[in-house]
Amino acid sequence: MSAQQETGTATAHRVVILGAGYAGMAAAIQLAARVKRREDVQVTLVNAQERFTERMRLHMTATGQQLAELSIPHLLEGRGAQFVRGWVTAVDADAKTVRIDDDRVLPYDTLVYGLGGVADTSAVPGAEDHAYTLSSAQDAELLADRLARLGSGTVVVAGSGLTGIEAAAEIAERHPELNVVLLGRQEPGVAMNSKAKAYLHAALDRLGVQVRVGVEVVKVLPDAVELAGGESIAADAVLWTSGTRVSPLAAAAGLAVDGHGRIVTDAALRSVSHPEVYAIGDAAAIRQGYGVMHGTCQGGMPTGVQAALSIDRVLRGRQPKPFRFGYYHTPVSLGRGDAVVQFTRPDDSPRRICLTGRMAVRYKETVTASPWPTYSRMKKMPASGAFWPRGGRFTRIRRAQ
Numbered sequence: 540m541s542a543q544q545e546t547g548t549a550t551a552h553r554v555v556i557l558g559a560g561y562a563g564m565a566a567a568i569q570l571a572a573r574v575k576r577r578e579d580v581q582v583t584l585v586n587a588q589e590r591f592t593e594r595m596r597l598h599m600t601a602t603g604q605q606l607a608e609l610s611i612p613h614l615l616e617g618r619g620a621q622f623v624r625g626w627v628t629a630v631d632a633d634a635k636t637v638r639i640d641d642d643r644v645l646p647y648d649t650l651v652y653g654l655g656g657v658a659d660t661s662a663v664p665g666a667e668d669h670a671y672t673l674s675s676a677q678d679a680e681l682l683a684d685r686l687a688r689l690g691s692g693t694v695v696v697a698g699s700g701l702t703g704i705e706a707a708a709e710i711a712e713r714h715p716e717l718n719v720v721l722l723g724r725q726e727p728g729v730a731m732n733s734k735a736k737a738y739l740h741a742a743l744d745r746l747g748v749q750v751r752v753g754v755e756v757v758k759v760l761p762d763a764v765e766l767a768g769g770e771s772i773a774a775d776a777v778l779w780t781s782g783t784r785v786s787p788l789a790a791a792a793g794l795a796v797d798g799h800g801r802i803v804t805d806a807a808l809r810s811v812s813h814p815e816v817y818a819i820g821d822a823a824a825i826r827q828g829y830g831v832m833h834g835t836c837q838g839g840m841p842t843g844v845q846a847a848l849s850i851d852r853v854l855r856g857r858q859p860k861p862f863r864f865g866y867y868h869t870p871v872s873l874g875r876g877d878a879v880v881q882f883t884r885p886d887d888s889p890r891r892i893c894l895t896g897r898m899a900v901r902y903k904e905t906v907t908a909s910p911w912p913t914y915s916r917m918k919k920m921p922a923s924g925a926f927w928p929r930g931g932r933f934t935r936i937r938r939a940q
């Protein structure tokens with residue numbers, strides 16, 4: 540199939556969306572719903588798999604729990620958007636083309652870049668070769684397989700951020716026969732208020748997770764991790780959750796990126812170097828009044844919707860509006876039977892209010908399950924996707940900055 544056949548007629552405006560994660564799906568569904576009656580606009584979504592990866596549930600996959608089969612092409616049906624399954628290997632920002640699996644080329648007029656991020660296993664020697672990650676469903680399944688076969692032993696979870704906490708709790712709950720050691724620089728829940736933090740620590744303690752903070756993992760070996768200072772901790776499996784890195788494709792294409800390789804955007808989420816490229820989700824460096832957004836689903840989905848709204852406006856000869864987003868919560872699962880939810884100010888600092896126990900479990904599950912029904916709703920009523928907290932004074936960028 541030629542590139543032209545894949546993307547439609549030569550006269551249509553071709554919008555290619557890379558990555559069908561939380562942000563890319565939001566962009567594709569929102570845009571496809573808005574331009575469904577326009578024959579002069581072609582929307583194409585490219586993703587490595589047909590099955591939607593519920594990234595927020597990958598610690599469940601890593602402990603052998605089966606997730607729902609969510610089909611991306613099935614959800615796109617009836618809105619005229621095309622789905623291309625494949626691995627993006629290059630973006631040519633001058634020729635305005637995307638290379639897929641090295642042999643297919645998709646031309647674009649507007650590109651939406653939403654390839655997300657993965658665990659940064661380049662951070663220390665040995666992590667790439669010996670550590671497991673929650674970067675994809677396949678990676679999580681590899682860990683599930685290893686844990687199921689262990690019988691006894693020690694699992695080291697490197698990284699005491701939210702992904703590390705959720706994974707350590709889930710492994711400890713599902714595999715009480717294993718010792719789970721959570722290692723990190725900072726205490727778990729460092730950004731929470733004292734009540735939420737104390738609850739989280741007590742839950743990890745109850746589950747038998749050994750927490751060691753103020754430590755720096757400097758090497759991952761086949762059967763241990765080495766700490767700064769020379770101590771080594773024996774490990775039958777190591778899960779690496781410390782830090783994320785993004786695909787090098789954007790930098791290789793000559794797009795302006797920040798120190799983490801994320802595409803630097805203007806207020807309308809367009810690349811500052813290539814305005815025909817929109818960047819969304821974890822792959823984008825988006826500045827708000829409080830600083831550059833960090834990768835979350837709660838912020839990622841609005842970026843996808845906003846990119847779609849902006850593209851629709853530009854196609855109608857109007858100017859895109861500035862994007863504003865304020866955080867509102869940090870929900871953390873502690874196994875299947877417990878959780879803690881820290882409500883936040885728009886700049887992600889903790890409020891006094893938090894939920895714990897069963898209420899928190901219900902809240903967390905509602906949040907985690909919400910993206911797919913949200914996409915289904917947006918397909919019929921695109922305006923329903925456009926509600927998120929704008930963050931008031933916290934997100935306003937002063938001219939002098």
Ligand SMILES: Cc1cc2nc3c(=O)[nH]c(=O)nc-3n(C[C@H](O)[C@H](O)[C@H](O)COP(=O)(O)OP(=O)(O)OC[C@H]3O[C@@H](n4cnc5c(N)ncnc54)[C@H](O)[C@@H]3O)c2cc1C
Binds near residue numbers: 836
């Ligand atoms: C265990 C875990 C729990 C989390 N819990 C929460 C939470 O409770 N709340 C929250 O807000 N956030 C949470 N997050 C973070 C959240 O999952 C991410 O911020 C979110 O997934 C980012 O969305 P995205 O669309 O930018 O990227 P992703 O969801 O990572 O999607 C990127 C997509 O691009 C595809 N892709 C990547 N490279 C290529 C390529 N070269 N070619 C083709 N396809 C490609 C991937 O396969 C994927 O489908 C959690 C993350 C993890 C790992």
